[in-house]
Structure formats: C-alpha cells, structure tokens
Amino acid sequence: FTGVIEADNINEYHYVSLDDTNNVIEEETIKRTYSDANANLNEVFNRSNKNVEIKDLPKPFKPMFTMGSKKFKPFPKNVIYNIYAKCGENEYSDLINNPFVDGLSTNKNVANCTITIVEPNSKFQTDGSFHVIGFGSRKYKKLSFGMKFNNKFLGRKAIKLRAMSFDSSLIREPLVIELFKSVGVPVQEGAYARLTINDQVFGLYNMIDSFNDRWMGAYIHGDEKAKIGITYKLSSKHPMGPYADLRYLGDEPELYERGTYLVDEYEKKDINPEDINALYTPIMNFTKLFDQWVNTYGNDQSQVAIDELKKFLNIESLLRLMVVESLVMALDNFWLIIGNTALYYNPERGNYQFIPFDFDEAFYGSFGNEMFTQPKAEIMQDCIHWADQEDSPADHYFTNNLLAHPQIKERYEVILAIASRELFDSKYLTPYIQSIVELIKEDVDWNFYLAANIQSTYDGRVQQYTLQDFENNLSYDKTNYDREERLNHSEYGLAEYIDLRGDSCRANTANVNTSNNQNISDDVDISQFVDAEGNLLDSSSSATSSMKKLSLLFIFMHIILLLL
Structure with a gap:
C-alpha cells in the first residue's frame, strides 16, 4: 500500500487496518513520530522502525575463502525482509495442502508466482516460483519453501525460506551459520523475513542462500560466475x-x-x-x-x-x-x-x-x-x-x-x-544473540500464533510455542544451580546449552598448546579479496542500488493513516 498525506503539520501518526467497507478492524499499538528521516521508509503495521547493530562474532582463524563477491554479497543481518507472493491458486493449494504425495514421497510441484520483496528502503519484484523443500520439515504445518526468480535479487536467482518450526528460540540455525562463517567454513547464510502467500501470512522465516553454482562461485571462488x-x-x-x-x-x-x-x-x-x-x-x-x-x-x-x-x-x-x-x-x-x-x-x-x-x-x-x-x-x-x-x-x-x-x-x-x-563463549555469543533478539522480538509472539493457525487442509505438526518459551532460551536460573544434575538432561535452552557445552569443550582442551595456530593445509593468501578479519573488501551493500523505492508497506491489505 502506498499513499500521500497532505497536512500543515505532522508530529505523530499511526496506522489502522480496515475491512472492505472501511471499518477499522485493528489499530496499531505503537505511536510513530514523523521526521524527514522516516518520511520515505517502508513501514510495517505494528512494527517499530529498527536500527539494530548486529554484533559481529570473533574470527580467530586465517580466512581461506572469500565468503562472497562484489555482486553476490552476504545478506544484511540487521534487516527483516517482507516477502509477498501472488501465486496461481490451484498450484499454491497443491503445495500447502499436499507436501507429501500418497503420504510418502515429496511433492516436487511448483507454483508460479509474482514475488515482491520489500525492506525499509527498497522494493524488488519479479516473476518466479515457489516449491516446498526439506523432508523432516514437511511434517509441520508451517512449511519451508524454495523460491526461484526470473530476475536477480541481490545477485541471486534462488533463495530458501526455512520455517524454524521446531525452534522456540528462532535463533539456533542462524547462530550455527554464523559460527561456521566465523571459523571460515563456507556456508549458506541469510536474514530474517516475513512471508505472505496469496494473503495467507505464514510468519517469520530464515531466508538463506540456496546451495547452487552462483553461491559456490561467490563464496568459494570469489566470483559468482566462476x-x-x-x-x-x-x-x-x-x-x-x-x-x-x-x-x-x-x-x-x-x-x-x-x-x-x-x-x-x-x-x-x-x-x-x-x-x-x-x-x-x-x-x-x-x-x-x-x-x-x-x-x-x-x-x-x-x-x-x-x-x-x-x-x-x-x-x-x-x-x-x-x-x-x-x-x-x-x-x-x-x-x-x-x-x-x-x-x-x-x-x-x-x-x-x-x-x-x-x-x-x-x-x-x-x-x-x-x-x-x-x-x-x-x-x-x-x-x-x-x-x-x-x-x-x-x-x-x-x-x-x-x-x-x-x-x-x-x-x-x-x-x-x-x-x-x-568464539564459543557466552561473553561473545550473548551480545550477538541479544542484538538478534532486539531485531525480531516484536515478531516472536505473532510468529508462534500464525504457525499454529495456518489455513490449510494438511494435518501437519504444530508446535504450541509461546513468548515464554522464547525467553526461556535466552537465560536460565543459576540460583542453586546443580550442574551435575543438569548434565543428565537431553535438551537445553540455548543459553544453558552454550555454557554447559562451552565449559565441557574448554575442559577437554585445558592442556592443549595453542601457540601454533597455523593451517594444517590450504594456507592460502586471499588478502586481495578480504581483510584480516575475513570481511569482503568493498563490502558496501548493493541492496539499494538494485531495488526500487516504495513509500509505505503494510502486512494488512486495507489501511488508513491517522494523524494525531
């Protein structure tokens, strides 16, 4: 939705959602302050405009691979993308209602779609397709998808949307990816995204690179066309x-x-x-x-x-x-x-x-x-x-x-x-996790509710997670903490796991001499591509140059701007 408001003076404003007869059905709980800085931002209904600095993790080893190229850069981590797909109704219904064929083999059909991806400053639109990905993840009501584009989005022709259906933290897989990247192992990385297909809002996803030749060329060889x-x-x-x-x-x-x-x-x-x-x-x-x-x-x-x-x-x-x-x-x-x-x-x-x-x-x-x-x-x-x-x-x-x-x-x-x-110590991981929490916290409860209420005939699993489940991953009660008893459990919240496993691995290597940190193989020089920390040289984002401007964005279809 886009619009222009003419007024002598605008100080504060907020949005409401309207039905087809222009009756208000929902009103934002946040108040917005107008300024030149946000005048042209794409804004999301009931979501604050975020300017979060995602903390970097240490990189204690010599880089071996470029982890991107000038035209195929890593996704910005401090952005939540908004993906809107309009797909053929019959093709779309087949995907979400029948992820398995005959209950056994995977449904490999595709739905042809018009795909729009919006972030705070830019918009991208292309024809493309959706298909269901994964095997174990198909057992859940909230499915994971693969997207293919006719036009390139940030140098990419394909992207995966992973549903995170059984992670109450919504952080585990992104954190694993960041750890691989921090030790210099090529890995498909990404960003968070909100997904809507044919007006059905699916919730929050982990949007990551597809394993393909362009990703391999960029991340391993420094050229997506290699x-x-x-x-x-x-x-x-x-x-x-x-x-x-x-x-x-x-x-x-x-x-x-x-x-x-x-x-x-x-x-x-x-x-x-x-x-x-x-x-x-x-x-x-x-x-x-x-x-x-x-x-x-x-x-x-x-x-x-x-x-x-x-x-x-x-x-x-x-x-x-x-x-x-x-x-x-x-x-x-x-x-x-x-x-x-x-x-x-x-x-x-x-x-x-x-x-x-x-x-x-x-x-x-x-x-x-x-x-x-x-x-x-x-x-x-x-x-x-x-x-x-x-x-x-x-x-x-x-x-x-x-x-x-x-x-x-x-x-x-x-x-x-x-x-x-x-690297794998709470003093490094906690600041990173907290910055991710700051980015996604307004979407957590919303995402869990949507995952439990997706409209499809497929009888997939639904995890009834709550905001409390999410928060239980971020800290744990250390009062009278019995470490020996806790070690006999088989599942932990994220914060407790980091401490228990980190302590164990440090104990296992207490007598290891780390004075020689030289590669055992592939001791290569890639300084023409990356700095000493392994960051791409000339790594400024290409997002705004490849995407068009859009003035306002909302999840809901009918909205009116209220001036206060």
Missing part, C-alpha cells in the same frame, strides 16, 4: 544405514550411484547428465585416493602423511567444520550421521572440501537421539569422541582414519581449544 567443479550431497539413512561412508568400492563409477552420493551442482555444459562415468568418477577418485592414503600412511606419523593427504583434501576446512559440529552438537550433519554435507571437488585448488548445510538439529543436547548409546552426561561433556563411539551404528571409517593421525588430531584439538575460548 567455473565450478562437482558436488555430491552425502545422504545416509540412520540408524540402520546405508551410510555415505566414503569407502572405496572399486574402479567402476556406476558402483557409486547407490543413493548415498547425490550428484548436485556441476557445470552442465561440461558434463552430460546421462553420462554416469562423468558424474561419478570424481567421487570414485576421492574414495580411491583416501583408501590409498589409509593403506600407505595409516601407521605413518610423519609429516609426509600430511603432505600426501593435503594434495587432495582440504584438511583445515574439514577440521574447522568438525569443531563447529562438536560445539553445537549437530545431530543431523557430517560427523555423527554423515549427512547434510556436500563433498565438493574444487577445480581451482585441485582438492576436495566438505560444505555443511541445514542445521535444524543443533544446540539442543543429545535430544534423545538414537545414534547415542552412552549416558547423556558423558555425551554432553565429550567434545572429542561424542560422535564416533565404538558402538555407534554409523560407519565412521572416514573420520576415524582421519583423526587416527596424531598431527591431524592435534590440529583438531587446537582449533577446538581456540574456538571454545575465543
């Missing part, structure tokens, strides 16, 4: 298997077409999608190289073993990934279940690296997970072997052989020791 290699998404079925164990199966590429290595992104002009040999030779080569390394250097504790391994594997990036997974206790990712991770052949460096994605089962604790056989307190206090116990149902062939080398394990422990002291 030539990429090939990625395989590791897909394991736990607890019974099969697992993407990265074992060598032989010299026939078709042996790797078994459902655990899902071919994802690659240069379509270079590889015929029907050519099985071309598609699976890179994963075959990786498993063969690692198998040869294990057989040749499994008992070799010399530097030669490291030199040979780093010829084909980015060891440093993988160890940093494993440290973050250990700190946040990622229950659905690489180390524990060998899933929600991509293996990427990097043609620029001629080696392979692991890329994490989807972190909706982190920052909770053991959470009753069937992969754990040891007592809850042991899991919570173990940051070294928490994921690879001998009686684990998963096949940890790859990580077990990797960490069996003393220099590799030593580097893992150094990264863990530094990260748990200089």
